[in-house]
Amino acid sequence: MKPKILVVYYSATGNVARLAHGLAKGAADTGADVRIRRVAETAPLEAIASNPRWSDYLSRDDLDEIASLDDVVWADGMAIGSPTRFGGPASQLKAFLDTTGGLWMQGALLTKVCTAFTSASTGHGGVESTVLAINNHCYHWGTLIMPLGYPDSHILKVTGNPYGSSFIARSGSTPDEDSLTAAHTQGARLATIVGDLLRGRRESEMT
Template identity: 35%
Template sequence: MTVKLAIIYYSSYGTNHQMAAIAAEAAKAAGAEVRLLKAPETAPDHVVAGTDAWQAQAEKAADIPNATAEDMEWANAYLFSAPTRFGIMASQMRAFIDTLGGAWAKGALANKAVSAMTSAQNAHGGQETTLVSFYTTIMHWGGIVVAPGYTDGVIFKTGGNPYGYSHTQGTDFTDEVKSAISHQARRLVEVAAKLG
């Protein structure tokens, strides 16, 4: 069975975009068909344009399609990546998820393997609660949470978060960081393939 993985991210300044791209490469190498997608921007254009780094990221990601309910129905696995905002996912990601009521109501989101990643400006900026906020939604869908747990030693080397990779904004994407993200993506593909 081919795993059809939708990687949906939101990124104001590029951190989660980079995390999603690393995961996409690892998932493709593991044999998955991957769609790299972004949650639609909900901030007004003038607000985005008023912050140089935000505008630069919007331009960099202009060719990446916005995620849709059709993408969610196409996929048989999902990997989400979004920054934390006050201990939960960024509102842009939440807004996208809130558009999926029709797909959820007909069972199109159930029984699919799901994992999540996040970032924050500081090491204890709400990453774990943000990941749990994703997984709470997934449980409502009837999805199957595939957290990395402590299934690879690299988890301990990159912060020890068993819920999903979390990045401190502004720190480097070292080989260990890339390895942790890649491990999570591969694990998701492996579990999704087993679910058939």
């Protein structure tokens, strides 16, 4: 049984999207089934038009499919990402996560494992608070939370952030190989842990 991993994110200018693909590759490289989904844009057109990097990103023809609650139901594990916005996740991501009330009431999220990731423009501008705020949803859903931790020395080399992979976008830079390697590690670790849990559950059902 392959673990099913959903990577769901919001990105305005592409940085979190790039990290999302790094995580997805990490999960896929372990043999997991992976879906990558972005949440819908909800900002007014005039706000988008005020930032050329934002409007350019949204006009690309290779954007990922929009996330639905069916994707959430499908997944055994979820990696959830957002740019840091004033020290927390973007409202676009929260708007999507707030549609999970029905699933929460049914207890449909209790057996999943979640992990979070982000990008910000400064090292002290809120990457940790953003990951922790995304994780707040998981406490309510009852999911297990998987931090990135320090599974290999590479994490110390990048941001040294064990809460979740995070890219610091200085002067409009885009995620580099180091950040993508950390994201890959997080995705692989999520898929491996989910796979172990699924196997354990199946074995306990058979005994």
